[in-house]
Amino acid sequence: MALEKGDFVLIEYTVRVKETGNIIDTTIGELAKREGIYESSRLYGPMLVVINRGWILKSLEEALKEMDVGEEKEIELPPEKAYGPRDPYKVKVFSIREFRRRGINVRVGDVIDFGGATGIVKSITGGRVTVDFNHPLAGKTLVYKVRIVKKLENILEKTKALVSRHLEIPMDEASIEYDGDSKVLIINIPTRIMTKKNIQYAKIALVSDIFELLKDYVRKVLFQEVFERKTSEEYGEERSSTSDTGGKEVTQ
Amino acid sequence: MALEKGDFVLIEYTVRVKETGNIIDTTIGELAKREGIYESSRLYGPMLVVINRGWILKSLEEALKEMDVGEEKEIELPPEKAYGPRDPYKVKVFSIREFRRRGINVRVGDVIDFGGATGIVKSITGGRVTVDFNHPLAGKTLVYKVRIVKKLENILEKTKALVSRHLEIPMDEASIEYDGDSKVLIINIPTRIMTKKNIQYAKIALVSDIFELLKDYVRKVLFQEVFERKTSEEYGEERSSTSDTGGKEVTQ
Numbered sequence: 001m002a003l004e005k006g007d008f009v010l011i012e013y014t015v016r017v018k019e020t021g022n023i024i025d026t027t028i029g030e031l032a033k034r035e036g037i038y039e040s041s042r043l044y045g046p047m048l049v050v051i052n053r054g055w056i057l058k059s060l061e062e063a064l065k066e067m068d069v070g071e072e073k074e075i076e077l078p079p080e081k082a083y084g085p086r087d088p089y090k091v092k093v094f095s096i097r098e099f100r101r102r103g104i105n106v107r108v109g110d111v112i113d114f115g116g117a118t119g120i121v122k123s124i125t126g127g128r129v130t131v132d133f134n135h136p137l138a139g140k141t142l143v144y145k146v147r148i149v150k151k152l153e154n155i156l157e158k159t160k161a162l163v164s165r166h167l168e169i170p171m172d173e174a175s176i177e178y179d180g181d182s183k184v185l186i187i188n189i190p191t192r193i194m195t196k197k198n199i200q201y202a203k204i205a206l207v208s209d210i211f212e213l214l215k216d217y218v219r220k221v222l223f224q225e226v227f228e229r230k231t232s233e234e235y236g237e238e239r240s241s242t243s244d245t246g247g248k249e250v251t252q
Numbered sequence: 253m254a255l256e257k258g259d260f261v262l263i264e265y266t267v268r269v270k271e272t273g274n275i276i277d278t279t280i281g282e283l284a285k286r287e288g289i290y291e292s293s294r295l296y297g298p299m300l301v302v303i304n305r306g307w308i309l310k311s312l313e314e315a316l317k318e319m320d321v322g323e324e325k326e327i328e329l330p331p332e333k334a335y336g337p338r339d340p341y342k343v344k345v346f347s348i349r350e351f352r353r354r355g356i357n358v359r360v361g362d363v364i365d366f367g368g369a370t371g372i373v374k375s376i377t378g379g380r381v382t383v384d385f386n387h388p389l390a391g392k393t394l395v396y397k398v399r400i401v402k403k404l405e406n407i408l409e410k411t412k413a414l415v416s417r418h419l420e421i422p423m424d425e426a427s428i429e430y431d432g433d434s435k436v437l438i439i440n441i442p443t444r445i446m447t448k449k450n451i452q453y454a455k456i457a458l459v460s461d462i463f464e465l466l467k468d469y470v471r472k473v474l475f476q477e478v479f480e481r482k483t484s485e486e487y488g489e490e491r492s493s494t495s496d497t498g499g500k501e502v503t504q
Contacts, residue, residue, distance in 0.1 A: 103355040195452045204446070207479045215481070225475040227459045229467070 002068045003051050006213070008152035008161060010046035011064065018076065018141035043168045046149040048161040050213055057082060060144055072147035079139050086139030092119070094129045155180075155217050159210065163187060166206035167199070183219035185210065194225055254320045255303050258465070260404035260413060262298035263316065270328065270393035295420050298401040300413040302465055309334060312396055324399035331391050338391030344371070346381045407432075407469050411462065415439060418458035419451070435471035437462065446477055 003009060014026040023035045029044030049056055051065060059081035067073055079085050099106040106112070106129055110121045119131035152158050156178060163174035167189070175188040187206075193199060207221050255261060266278040275287045281296030301308055303317060311333035319325055331337045351358040358364070358381055362373045371383040404410050408430060415426035419441070427440040439458075445451060459473050 194456070199452060200447045203477065211479075211481050219481050221479045223475075223477040225455065227463075227473045229463050229471050 002071075003065045003148075003151070005052040007051040008158045008213075009049050009051065009064070009069070010149040010152065010161065011049050011146055012046050012149055013144055013146040015142050015144050017137075018143050024137070024142075043164070043170065045170065048152075048165045053213075060146070063144075064146065064148065067146075067148050069148050069151045072145065075144045075146060077142045077144065079141060082140065082142045083135045083137040084139075086134050090133040091122070092131050092133065094131060096124065096127045096129050099129065155214065158214060159185060159187075159218075162206060162209050162213070166202045166209070167193060168196075168202075169193060180217070183217060184222065185218045185220070186222045186224055189223055189225045191225070191227070254323075255317045255400075255403070257304040259303040260410045260465075261301050261303065261316070261321070262401040262404065262413065263301050263398055264298050264401055265396055265398040267397075268395050269389075270395050276389070276394075295416070295422065297422065300404075300417050305465075312398070315396075316398065316400065319398075319400050321400050321403045324397065327396040327398060329394045329396065331393060334392065334394045335387040335389040336391075338386050342385040343374070344383050344385065346383060348376065348379045348381050351381060407466065410466060411437060411439075411470075414458060414461050414465070418454045418461070419445060420448075420454075421445060430470075432469070435469060436474065437470045437472070438474045438476055441475055441477045443477070443479070 012027050014023060014028060014031060016023045023031070023037065025037070026032050026035070027044060027047050029038065032038040032044065049061070049064065051061065054061075056064075057077065059077050060075060063073065063075045096106065104112075106121055106124065108121050108124055112119050112121060112131060114131075114133075117133050119133040120136065122130045122132050124130075152161055156176065157171075159176055159178065160171045160174040163169070163176065164171040167174070169190065173190060175190070177186040177188075178184075189199075189203075196202075203223055210218050210221055264279050266275060266280060266283060268275045275283070275289065277289070278284050278287070279296060279299050281290065284290040284296065301313070301316065303313065306313075308316075309329065311329050312327060315325065315327045348358065356364075358373055358376065360373050360376055364371050364373060364383055366383075366385075369385050371385040372388065374382045374384050376382075404413055408428065409423075411428055411430065412423045412426040415421070415428065416423040419426070421442065425442060427442070429438040429440075430436075441451075441455075448454075455475055462470050462473055
């Protein structure tokens with residue numbers, strides 16, 4: 001067994017649906033562009049997997065564990081090892097009045113949320129709306145082409161990979177400072193992501209992963225956001241006489 | 253003149269509409285409760301005003317400037333010095349079909365936004381909806397009872413007051429560290445407000461005020477959010493042999 005529980009690896013993968021050959025997901029930006037599935041908000045490039053963490057399909061994870069670093073493999077996952085079989089009972093028919101009453105102007109292809117259950121509108125005929133609540137990949141056999149790019153051994157690399165995963169910035173943009181003696185980790189937040197949606201929740205999820213996955217090495221995590229004054233021309237221009245500058249003062 | 257441009261003062265105020273005597277706003281929590289206008293999300297207590305900063309009505313600011321610290325005054329502001337006269341042309345009548353077409357179920361008292369202009373639905377009769385786009389306080393004479401509680405002289409007090417204003421935490425909960433030599437200000441963000449709505453924008457607005465209002469004293473602002481591992485029992489339990497701990501390492 002090449003990899004075991006808790007190992008940090010970077011993987012590259014491409015998934016296609018066996019029946020159609022359509023590529024539905026990939027970590028490779030260029031390929032995503034060529035296939036017309038590129039999402040501009042997504043971070044492409046090798047993706048962090050912590051073995052047995054459940055971030056990817058269990059069957060894919062099991063296959064990874066048998067692989068060596070640098071190895072590439074094609075893995076075929078039948079529906080029962082991927083997103084399950086298609087359940088015909090999960091296809092429901094509604095009256096179009098149900099939607100109109102709620103002020104919803106429904107169209108074929110719409111994704112509808114019924115109290116947590118997500119369905120896709122398949123057809124609208126004769127006042128009847130057919131909604132499929134199966135997972136879009138249910139019933140599909142998936143073919144993963146996966147490569148283990150690298151195994152991360154170093155605490156700094158591991159931390160940067162976790163920062164990259166949660167804050168959605170490239171690993172080499174992750175700015176961290178780590179002190180192994182005090183087990184304090186400082187993570188500098190780049191200004192450009194400061195107001196990114198859900199950034200504060202991302203930080204909390206990151207800390208939670210760090211405390212679980214690097215628990216022997218990190219006791220304290222400190223996020224820093226730094227602002228410096230841009231102009232220095234005004235300096236000293238309007239210096240007032242208040243006497244509250246000098247010396248380091250610390251208050252609670 | 254007791255106060256001048258740029259002075260930091262904490263004020264307490266209560267506003268009532270002259271005609272009705274109704275209290276419509278106050279910085280005093282107990283009074284707000286008694287009057288039934290208490291908002292649980294609001295921070296009550298003395299409020300920071302930086303003179304000539306435009307945070308409050310200009311006419312109120314001018315009145316403040318003539319006051320001494322500790323002084324209380326009643327200030328009457330006619331409409332033209334408060335929220336302007338009522339403009340009858342700002343009362344518009346719409347057909348109820350206009351609303352229905354957009355799927356809006358309109359009711360008397362609803363606040364409606366028409367592309368930036370906010371109006372209140374005054375009446376609905378015979379298929380006609382009357383919406384008043386005047387400011388709710390337009391045409392009202394306001395009576396402010398205002399007291400200057402304190403003038404802030406010290407850089408730490410001023411900073412704490414700005415932190416309190418923007419992050420909406422009491423001044424004594426504002427945790428800051430200031431080094432007058434390097435002009436670096438560290439602001440610690442309490443965990444409980446980390447995921448508060450718009451907290452990241454609040455930080456940016458705070459920095460902007462600090463750099464403008466305390467420009468001689470602060471060159472760099474650093475926000476810190478600290479997390480410490482709660483449990484220490486697991487410590488040393490699963491210590492691995494990876495050799496990446498000791499020493500302080502800094503990476504970009």
